[in-house]
Amino acid sequence: MSDQQNGAVVGSKSFTAVAINCAAKAGEWIKTKLGNYENLDLKYSSHDLVTEVDKGSETLIKRLIQTHFPHHSFLGEEGVEPGPEASARALEAKLEDEYLWIVDPIDGTTNFVHGFPFFVVSIALAYRGEVIVGVVYDPMKDELFLAEKGKGAYVHGKRMSVSAESALKSSLVATGFPADHHYALPLNMKGLQAIAPQVRNIRSSGSAALHMAYVAAGRLSGFWEIGLNSWDLAAGALLIQESGGKVSDTLGKPYHLGVRNVVASNGQIHEELVGALALADAAQ
Numbered sequence: 001m002s003d004q005q006n007g008a009v010v011g012s013k014s015f016t017a018v019a020i021n022c023a024a025k026a027g028e029w030i031k032t033k034l035g036n037y038e039n040l041d042l043k044y045s046s047h048d049l050v051t052e053v054d055k056g057s058e059t060l061i062k063r064l065i066q067t068h069f070p071h072h073s074f075l076g077e078e079g080v081e082p083g084p085e086a087s088a089r090a091l092e093a094k095l096e097d098e099y100l101w102i103v104d105p106i107d108g109t110t111n112f113v114h115g116f117p118f119f120v121v122s123i124a125l126a127y128r129g130e131v132i133v134g135v136v137y138d139p140m141k142d143e144l145f146l147a148e149k150g151k152g153a154y155v156h157g158k159r160m161s162v163s164a165e166s167a168l169k170s171s172l173v174a175t176g177f178p179a180d181h182h183y184a185l186p187l188n189m190k191g192l193q194a195i196a197p198q199v200r201n202i203r204s205s206g207s208a209a210l211h212m213a214y215v216a217a218g219r220l221s222g223f224w225e226i227g228l229n230s231w232d233l234a235a236g237a238l239l240i241q242e243s244g245g246k247v248s249d250t251l252g253k254p255y256h257l258g259v260r261n262v263v264a265s266n267g268q269i270h271e272e273l274v275g276a277l278a279l280a281d282a283a284q
Contacts, residue, residue, distance in 0.1 A: 015069075015125050016148055019135040022064045023121045026057045027139030030106060035115050051113065054078050057105035061123065065101050073097040077104050077231045084180065084260065087229045091257060100126045102257070104231040108207035117141075122209040124234035129257060134235030136213040145213040145239050153216050153242035162245040162266035163218040168195075168276065171221035171269050174203045174211040176228075184227025187282055191224060194280030195273070208262075212236020215264050216243040222265035222273050224250060226284075230257045237264070246270045250283040 030053055037051040058076040065074060073094045080090040094100050101123065106112055108119030117140040125133040134153075136145040145160070147153035153160045165171045175192055178184035196202055203220070205211060209232060211223040216239035237247045237255050246267040247255040252274040255262070261284055263274050277283045 015133050016135075016146070018065060018068050019123045019125060019133050020144065020146065022061045023123050023135045023137035023144065025064065026061050026105060026121045027137045029060060030057055030112070030119075030121070031139040034112065034117075037113065051106075051109065053112070054106045054109055057121065058103060061103050061105060061121075069099065069101075072099040072101055074101045075103070075231065077229070084184075084227060084229075088258070088260075091230050095129055095257065098128060100129075102126060102131075102231050102234045104209060107209040107232060108205070111206045116206070118205040118207055118210060120207055120210050120213070122231060122235045124231075124238065126234065126257060131234050131238045131257070134238035136209050136235050136239065138210060138213075143213075145216060145235075147216070147235075147238045147242040149238065149242070151242070153239045155213075155217055160217045160239070160243045162215060162240070162243050163221045164268070165221040165266060166268045168198045168222075168269055168272050169200065171199050172201055172203065172219075173199050173222040173224070173265075173273070174205065174214070174220050175223065176204055176206065176208055176211070176225040178225065178227040180227045187284075188226045190280055191226070191277050191282035194282060195224075195276055198276055208232040209236050212264055213239055215245055215266065216240045218243075218266070222263070222269050224263045224273065224277065226250070226261045226282075228260055228262055233259065233262055237262075240264050248274065250274065250277055 033053045058078045104122040112119045121137045123135045132149040134147045214220040247264045249259045250261040
């Protein structure tokens with residue numbers, strides 16, 4: 001395939017290099033603002049926060065991308081109205097675009113606001129609706145998780161692979177607590193109650209993108225959550241797929257950019273996790 005066809009390069013400009021540069025610069029800037037933000041606003045609910053740092057990070061990333069690829073489309077969390085319907089509409093409007101950058105400028109804003117050091121910059125590039133580059137950068141640990149479609153996934157320059165657990169009972173899994181208190185949170189809590197007795201333990205760091213990166217790196221065997229958005233999942237999904245894992249919706253159907261209810265795993269526990277959620281009526 002040509003470079004244009006495999007999505008790695010246009011001319012002499014590497015998509016991956018630009019994604020890494022954007023994530024690193026935004027992450028470095030966000031780190032300087034820890035404990036130093038000025039404005040805190042609520043979006044969809046009291047769990048859904050935004051600061052001027054989120055907006056500034058997104059502006060920085062967008063400008064850098066447009067400098068290199070002015071004709072590419074851009075979908076960032078802070079440019080979309082709050083709520084699941086608005087998120088779905090925003091994605092649908094751009095889904096047919098040739099190249100689409102999908103960005104969460106700070107995934108884990110609540111952690112950032114409280115000084116809890118678990119938040120990341122998530123950047124993905126989709127080519128005709130399929131993710132071809134994914135970067136998740138944790139500025140507090142200076143960990144950059146990177147994947148290119150068909151080329152594997154890496155952290156600290158080393159190839160990642162998913163964990164080897166073959167059953168839920170020996171697995172460490174993660175979930176989150178959705179901002180949507182009417183639909184997603186009650187459903188996720190039902191799943192939490194069902195899954196907790198079946199696994200070794202459950203973690204919740206407050207960043208879906210970081211959970212996904214940890215599944216890819218073998219630090220978690222699985223992750224599920226209800227009511228997420230394309231910018232939460234796009235980069236992490238490619239990381240997991242390129243590390244040998246599996247990503248689907250909560251019904252077990254293949255992942256695509258429109259998926260909001262997600263299950264991600266090392267592949268070996270996937271069917272068991274999907275089945276357990278279905279049995280608990282916690283899949284959708």
